Amino acid sequence: MTNKILIVGLGLIGGSYAKALTKNGYKVYAYNRTKEAIDYAKKNNLIVDGTDKFEKEFIMQFDRIIFALYPKILIKYINDYSNFIKDGAIISDVTGVKSSIINTIQEKLGNRVEFIAAHPMAGKEVSGVENADDCIFKNANYIITPTKANTEEGINFAKEIGTMLGFRKVSVLSPEEHDEMIAFLSQLTHCIAVSLMTCKDSEYLVDYTGDSFRDLTRIANINDNMWPELFILNKPYLLKEIDVFINQLSNLRDYINNEDTEKIKEMMRLSTARRKFFNK
Amino acid sequence: MTNKILIVGLGLIGGSYAKALTKNGYKVYAYNRTKEAIDYAKKNNLIVDGTDKFEKEFIMQFDRIIFALYPKILIKYINDYSNFIKDGAIISDVTGVKSSIINTIQEKLGNRVEFIAAHPMAGKEVSGVENADDCIFKNANYIITPTKANTEEGINFAKEIGTMLGFRKVSVLSPEEHDEMIAFLSQLTHCIAVSLMTCKDSEYLVDYTGDSFRDLTRIANINDNMWPELFILNKPYLLKEIDVFINQLSNLRDYINNEDTEKIKEMMRLSTARRKFFNK
Numbered sequence: 135m136t137n138k139i140l141i142v143g144l145g146l147i148g149g150s151y152a153k154a155l156t157k158n159g160y161k162v163y164a165y166n167r168t169k170e171a172i173d174y175a176k177k178n179n180l181i182v183d184g185t186d187k188f189e190k191e192f193i194m195q196f197d198r199i200i201f202a203l204y205p206k207i208l209i210k211y212i213n214d215y216s217n218f219i220k221d222g223a224i225i226s227d228v229t230g231v232k233s234s235i236i237n238t239i240q241e242k243l244g245n246r247v248e249f250i251a252a253h254p255m256a257g258k259e260v261s262g263v264e265n266a267d268d269c270i271f272k273n274a275n276y277i278i279t280p281t282k283a284n285t286e287e288g289i290n291f292a293k294e295i296g297t298m299l300g301f302r303k304v305s306v307l308s309p310e311e312h313d314e315m316i317a318f319l320s321q322l323t324h325c326i327a328v329s330l331m332t333c334k335d336s337e338y339l340v341d342y343t344g345d346s347f348r349d350l351t352r353i354a355n356i357n358d359n360m361w362p363e364l365f366i367l368n369k370p371y372l373l374k375e376i377d378v379f380i381n382q383l384s385n386l387r388d389y390i391n392n393e394d395t396e397k398i399k400e401m402m403r404l405s406t407a408r409r410k411f412f413n414k
Numbered sequence: 415m416t417n418k419i420l421i422v423g424l425g426l427i428g429g430s431y432a433k434a435l436t437k438n439g440y441k442v443y444a445y446n447r448t449k450e451a452i453d454y455a456k457k458n459n460l461i462v463d464g465t466d467k468f469e470k471e472f473i474m475q476f477d478r479i480i481f482a483l484y485p486k487i488l489i490k491y492i493n494d495y496s497n498f499i500k501d502g503a504i505i506s507d508v509t510g511v512k513s514s515i516i517n518t519i520q521e522k523l524g525n526r527v528e529f530i531a532a533h534p535m536a537g538k539e540v541s542g543v544e545n546a547d548d549c550i551f552k553n554a555n556y557i558i559t560p561t562k563a564n565t566e567e568g569i570n571f572a573k574e575i576g577t578m579l580g581f582r583k584v585s586v587l588s589p590e591e592h593d594e595m596i597a598f599l600s601q602l603t604h605c606i607a608v609s610l611m612t613c614k615d616s617e618y619l620v621d622y623t624g625d626s627f628r629d630l631t632r633i634a635n636i637n638d639n640m641w642p643e644l645f646i647l648n649k650p651y652l653l654k655e656i657d658v659f660i661n662q663l664s665n666l667r668d669y670i671n672n673e674d675t676e677k678i679k680e681m682m683r684l685s686t687a688r689r690k691f692f693n694k
Contacts, residue, residue, distance in 0.1 A: 255624055275622050303621060315622050318614070323626040325666055326606060331685040333662035334598070340691050341583060342555050342595050344535055346603040347692070349629045354689040358682035362675045369670055376667050380660055382613035386605055387656050390649060395642045402638035405611040409634040411620050412627070 137161055140196040142211065144171040144184070146258055147228050148202030149266030151299065152180040157268065158298045163196070171263045180266060193218040198291065199225040204360055205235050205367055212239050216247070224248045224291045230255075230316060231367040232279045232309035240283045250288040252296065253277045253312065255320075259355055268300065276301035279309040317371035322379060324361060325372070327354040417441055420476040422491065424451040424464070426538055427508050428482030429546030431579065432460040437548065438578045443476070451543045460546060473498040478505070478571065484640055485509040485647055492519050496527070504528045504571050510535075510596060511647040512559045512589035520563045530568040532576065533557045533592065535600070539635055548580065556581035559589040597651035602659060604641060605652070607634040 137160045141148045144166040152162045152175060164184035166172050172184035185192055188211075193199070197220060201208050208227055219225065225247060229235060232251050239249045256274035258265060276296035280289050289306070296304035307315070330347075331354035365372055389397040417440045421428045424446040432442045432455060444464035446452050452464035465472055468491075473479075477500060481488050488507055499505065505527060509515060512531050519529045536554035538545060556576035560569050569586070576584035587595070610627075611634035645652055669677040 255622065274624065277622070305621065315619055318616070319619055319623055319627045323610070323630045325663060325670075326610065326630060327626075328682055328685040329663040329666055330603070330606065330659060331688050332681055333659045336598070337688065337691050339595055339599055341585065342535065342557070343599055343692055344554065346607075346633045347599045348694070349632055350603045350606060351689055351692060352629055353626045354685040356682045356686055358679045358686065361682060362678040365670050365678065366673050366675065369673070373667060373671060376663065376670075379610060379613045380663060380667075383605060383609040383656065383660060386609055387653060387660075390605075390645050390656075391653060393646050393649070395646065398642040398645065399638045401612055402608055402636045402641060405608040405634040406636055406638065408611050408617065409631055411617050412623055412631060414628070 138196065138198070139163070140165065140193070140199045141181075141202055142166075142188075142199060143202040143207075144175055144181075144263045145202060146261045146263070146265050146267075147254065147256075148200075149175060149180060149263035150256075150268050150270055151200060151202060151228070151254075151295075152263075153266045154268035154271065154299045155295075156180055160298070165192070166263075174263055175266075180263070188215065188218070190215075190218040194220050196220065197223050199223060200228065200295070201225065202228045204363055205229040205231055206363055209235060209238055212242050212249075216242050219243075219247045221246055224250060224288050226250050226252050226292050226295065228252065228254050230320070230364050232312045234313075234367040236279070236281060236309050240281065248283070248285060248288040250284050250292045251279045251281075251309065252292045253279070253316070254296075254299065254301070256301075261357065271299045271301050273302050276304045277312055278304070278306050279312045280306065281309065313368055313371045314375075317368055317375045321365060321368060321372045322375045324353055324356060325365070325376060326379070327351050328356060330354065418476065418478070419443070420445065420473070420479045421461075421482055422446075422468075422479060423482040423487075424455055424461075424543045425482060426541045426543070426545050426547075427534065427536075428480075429455060429460060429543035430536075430548050430550055431480060431482060431508070431534075431575075432543075433546050434548035434551065434579045435575075436460055440578070445472070446543075454543055455546075460543070468495065468498070470495075470498040474500050476500065477503050479503060480506050480508065480575070482508045484643055485511055485515050486643055489515060489518055492522050492529075496522050499523075499527045501526055504530060504568050506530050506532050506572050506575065508532065508534050510600070510644050512592045514593075514647040516559070516561060516589050520561065528563070528565060528568040530564050530572045531559045531561075531589065532572045533559070533596070534576075534579065534581070536581075541637065551579045551581050553582050556584045557592055558584070558586050559592045560586065561589065593648055593651045594655075597648055597655045601645060601648060601652045602655045604633055604636060605645070605656060606659070607631050608636060610634065 141164045169186040175181045256270040278292045449466040455461045536550040558572045
């Protein structure tokens with residue numbers, strides 16, 4: 135099996151992949167639309183070589199490709215350049231939404247190239263290859279979401295990548311299970327943080343702010359290039375989770391309004407008991 | 415001026431007050447309804463002496479008293495035993511709600527005893543005097559909420575306590591400003607965390623949980639003896655803040671539903687810009 139791999143897109147995630155895979159003995163190559171990222175990655179030994187020109191001759195060399203792109207750009211590349219990819223190649227991705235993109239990509243590729251979807255649930259509050267850091271995978275989860283179109287070889291390739299990157303856990307979910315889970319654990323929490331941070335002018339409260347408000351708004355510092363796309367691509371799941379949450383907060387509001395101490399206590403006991411499962 | 419002080423209620427907060435004030439040269443005495451807490455505090459040199467009997471002869475000795483009790487119990491003690499308190503004494507509290515209790519207490523005490531309200535915005539996820547810890551005040555805020563009934567002497571007493579306890583900041587707010595601030599920064603955040611933790615069965619998601627969900631639910635581990643009382647006593651302010659938050663989250667929901675990327679980006683940019691003010 136080849137250990138030569140191409141990474142398309144050398145941002146924070148692509149760069150961190152390159153760093154970790156190079157450390158693990160892979161021969162990593164890269165394409166990026168700006169030359170600066172390629173130069174930086176070569177100079178810092180993240181990659182063997184790379185290019186800022188997306189050309190058939192270059193792409194054709196690779197049996198394994200990881201597209202480290204935002205979902206809509208990923209789909210554009212597959213639509214425009216799928217014929218650049220070698221017959222029998224296995225390709226993967228890093229995007230945070232699955233059911234809305236997998237079918238489109240697999241249909242476009244047909245039987246010629248295998249697409250195995252994967253989601254590295256890792257990140258940082260900074261971007262760009264200069265911030266590449268393979269430590270971000272250490273305590274994080276990596277999820278593979280195969281469909282009927284995938285082979286054992288494809289699934290094993292994605293698993294191997296997850297293991298090589300050093301993730302705490304490599305799991306397999308259906309695309310739908312993944313999307314529901316991510317809507318609740320990640321997207322809803324970001325929606326809550328952004329709404330809390332913007333629902334009123336709060337700057338004058340800085341002096342009184344304690345840990346709870348800071349905890350709930352840490353992720354309100356958010357990448358506005360990436361998240362709107364992820365929210366919209368996962369719309370059916372995310373809207374459902376927002377509704378479930380608003381409904382429960384409205385229940386609590388009613389209990390407070392009715393001064394129903396027993397109901398509030400009950401909710402708090404469930405909350406406390408359930409939170410214990412999430413202690414690290 | 416006397417440095418002899420009585421603390422009524424030796425829980426986590428009362429015990430931590432005792433520890434810090436003793437370190438600062440105060441002669442701290444305590445009443446607590448169970449003898450175990452008094453014995454523990456004496457043995458560990460948090461107090462000079464104490465009792466589990468709330469008796470007039472004992473209480474009458476003190477010119478300065480801090481009631482470290484939940485708000486409703488505080489009101490009960492003042493209603494039932496205000497005649498135990500020495501003429502000209504200055505008393506304070508530690509409760510997290512203000513406008514709903516101050517008038518009741520000040521009216522009951524009349525001109526004989528001065529009540530100056532204060533809120534130490536500090537805590538821990540454990541309770542009891544055995545967990546007393548004066549470090550909890552170090553990065554926290556202490557807020558005094560005087561009314562027209564207060565004298566300079568009373569206000570200075572409360573300020574001195576805040577300074578002696580080692581708070582990062584000692585501030586003065588009106589009771590109404592305090593209650594609005596606390597409804598937003600502390601009570602709303604606890605309502606959100608509890609609702610997020612209880613809105614659906616999430617235990618099966620533990621393996622996929624990252625930092626954002628953990629951050630937003632840390633305070634879902636909540637003291638169900640204290641918080642329902644605080645929520646209900648601050649009902650008008652808290653309901654208003656819950657509504658403001660739900661309204662903003664519903665706006666975001668609409669933008670996602672309408673796939674209005676520009677509006678989502680706009681909210682995220684405001685969120686990111688505003689969060690920077692809250693970086694420590």
